[in-house]
Every structure is written in C-alpha cells, then in structure tokens.
Amino acid sequence: MSGRRSRPRQSASYSRITDDQINDLLPKLQALLPEARHQSNDRASAAKVLQETCSYIRSLHREVDDLSERLSELLAATDTNSPQAAVIRSLLM
Amino acid sequence: MNIQTEAAGREEITISDAAIDPVTPSPGKYRVRKRKNGTLKTAQRSACRWRTNYQQRIYCSKLVEALRRVRRTEAPPPAEHPHGRSVRETADRVLAVAARGRTRWSRAILADRPIGVKLRRARGAAAAASCSIRRKKSGASDPAGGRRVNQPSLERKAKLLGRLVPGCRKLSLPSLLDETSDYIAALEMQVRAMSALAEILSASGSGAAGDGAVAAGQLESNPPGYSGAGTLQ
Numbered sequence: 001m002s003g004r005r006s007r008p009r010q011s012a013s014y015s016r017i018t019d020d021q022i023n024d025l026l027p028k029l030q031a032l033l034p035e036a037r038h039q040s041n042d043r044a045s046a047a048k049v050l051q052e053t054c055s056y057i058r059s060l061h062r063e064v065d066d067l068s069e070r071l072s073e074l075l076a077a078t079d080t081n082s083p084q085a086a087v088i089r090s091l092l093m
Numbered sequence: 094m095n096i097q098t099e100a101a102g103r104e105e106i107t108i109s110d111a112a113i114d115p116v117t118p119s120p121g122k123y124r125v126r127k128r129k130n131g132t133l134k135t136a137q138r139s140a141c142r143w144r145t146n147y148q149q150r151i152y153c154s155k156l157v158e159a160l161r162r163v164r165r166t167e168a169p170p171p172a173e174h175p176h177g178r179s180v181r182e183t184a185d186r187v188l189a190v191a192a193r194g195r196t197r198w199s200r201a202i203l204a205d206r207p208i209g210v211k212l213r214r215a216r217g218a219a220a221a222a223s224c225s226i227r228r229k230k231s232g233a234s235d236p237a238g239g240r241r242v243n244q245p246s247l248e249r250k251a252k253l254l255g256r257l258v259p260g261c262r263k264l265s266l267p268s269l270l271d272e273t274s275d276y277i278a279a280l281e282m283q284v285r286a287m288s289a290l291a292e293i294l295s296a297s298g299s300g301a302a303g304d305g306a307v308a309a310g311q312l313e314s315n316p317p318g319y320s321g322a323g324t325l326q
Contacts, residue, residue, distance in 0.1 A: 050250040069177035
C-alpha cells in the first residue's frame with residue numbers, strides 16, 4: 001500500500017530531475033566507457049549507458065579481485081627475500 | 094573519525110570553490126553550490142587526476158607500504174598466505190586515501206571499514222528483499238501505462254549503479270554520475286597500478302633483478318631524458 005502511494009510520487013519527482021539533466025550528463029558518462037571511444041556515440045539511450053556503466057564497474061571489480069589474488073600469492077613468495085624487497089622499494093620510490 | 098573526514102572534505106570543497114566562485118557568502122552553502130555548478134569541471138578534473146603517472150606512483154608506494162604492514166600484523170608466519178580479500182580491502186582503502194576525501198565513495202570506504210561488512214550484508218539483504226517486492230508490484234502495473242515502464246527500469250538501473258559505487262545508494266542522479274565518473278577513473282588507475290606491481294613482483298620473484306628493473310622502468314613511463322632502467326644498471 002505505501003509502496004503504491006509512494007511510487008507515483010517517486011516517478012513524478014524522478015522525471016523532474018532526470019530528463020534534461022540526464023541528457024546533459026549522459027555523454028560525459030559515456031565518454032568514460034571504453035566502448036564509447038570506438039563506436040559513434042549516438043546510441044545514447046540512458047538505460048543502455050547505465051547498464052554498460054554497471055557492467056564495466058563490475059568487470060573492473062573482478063579485475064581488481066584477480067589482481068589482488070595474484071598479488072597476495074606473489075607477496076607470500078617474495079616476502080622471504082629481504083634484499084629483493086629493498087630493491088622493489090627503491091624501484092617504486 | 095567521521096568528524097575529521099567531514100571537516101577535511103569541507104576544507105577541500107571550500108578551497109576549490111573559492112577558486113571557482115569567490116563571491117559566495119557563507120561556508121555552509123559551498124557544498125550545495127559545488128554540486129550544482131561543477132559537474133563537468135569535476136569530471137574532467139577527476140579523470141585527469143587519476144590518469145597522471147604521479148598519482149599512480151603515489152598509489153603504488155602507499156600500497157606497498159600498507160601491504161607490508163598488513164602482512165606483519167596478520168601473523169608473522171602466516172598459516173595461509175593473506176587472502177586476496179585482505180589485499181583487495183587494503184588496495185581499496187589506499188585508493189580511498191589517495192582520493193583525499195573529496196569524493197563520497199572514498200569517504201564511504203574509509204568510514205565503512207571498522208564497522209564491518211556484516212552490517213552492510215544484513216542491510217543489503219533487507220534492501221534486496223524490499224526491492225524484489227517493489228519490482229513485482231511495478232511488473233503488475235506494466236499494462237497500465239506505457240511511460241511508466243521506462244521510468245522504473247531506468248530508476249532500477251540507477252539504483253544498481255548506486256549500489257556498485259560505495260556510499261552512493263541514496264544519491265540523486267547527477268551527483269551519482271559525478272561519483273561514478275571519479276570512481277571509474279580511480280578503479281582504472283588501481284588496475285593499472287596493481288598489474289604493474291604484480292609484474293614487478295613476478296619479475297623479481299623469478300630471480301632476475303634486471304627484469305624487475307625493466308618492468309619498473311615501464312611503470313615509471315619516463316619523462317623525457319630519464320631512463321629508469323639505464324640508471325639502475
């Protein structure tokens with residue numbers, strides 16, 4: 001019941017914010033996605049851009065997870081060699 | 094800790110806002126002004142900031158230090174090597190620190206850690222349950238209006254996006270897109286930095302310090318006239 005009552009209110013206020021501002025912000029958001037740089041940017045339906053943004057963020061998360069797994073294994077291996085740890089530190093700074 | 098980060102955030106915002114608009118009267122209004130006027134500027138600024146080599150190097154060195162500290166505190170002879178999970182959390186935290194408290198997602202990451210993931214999971218489960226109920230209701234009303242179909246789906250996707258970016262669930266759409274652009278740029282830098290770090294570690298781990306030097310030279314991506322590999326040899 002409260003859900004039904006709030007939804008028309010939600011959609012009304014939502015449309016007041018969105019239409020103009022979304023059309024302004026969409027190209028900026030689209031420029032961030034890696035695909036947008038290859039394709040022509042006119043397929044700018046808001047839903048599609050949002051969807052691709054979500055999946056791109058998810059893939060970035062997955063990459064970070066994989067990299068952290070790899071790093072944890074590598075760190076376990078290299079931590080025992082202190083001269084090489086010093087080398088790494090000097091290389092990075 | 095919240096007070097400190099909030100004060101730091103306010104300081105940052107007032108400094109940048111003084112650059113944009115020196116006429117505004119009171120410091121309390123700065124935050125609102127910044128959100129409304131600065132969307133394009135903040136996007137460009139944030140993307141450029143995360144792409145610089147300088148930023149990446151800072152992140153790398155901080156990450157190495159943080160990882161070392163974590164390894165030392167976890168257990169001196171680790172029974173199992175530190176899970177990817179703790180590395181991931183460390184990396185996220187260092188990323189949030191590198192953001193210097195200017196963005197909501199970074200503050201959310203830093204604030205969220207001590208409380209723990211349990212609360213978030215419980216809240217997430219409750220939110221997911223209520224979301225599914227709402228979705229069923231909107232599905233029932235679909236034949237009622239053609240336009241209403243588009244808006245809930247758009248809103249749903251915006252909420253999904255808000256859930257992906259930490260700390261941005263209840264954000265209005267323009268500020269959400271702001272945060273998203275900065276978050277994506279930061280994540281890309283995180284990926285670049287961590288993969289470079291992994292390259293260095295694996296190269297040096299295989300026993301050839303010379304290879305590690307070459308890999309580090311690529312990481313530093315030389316300013317003209319300076320060759321990292323050359324000086325090390």
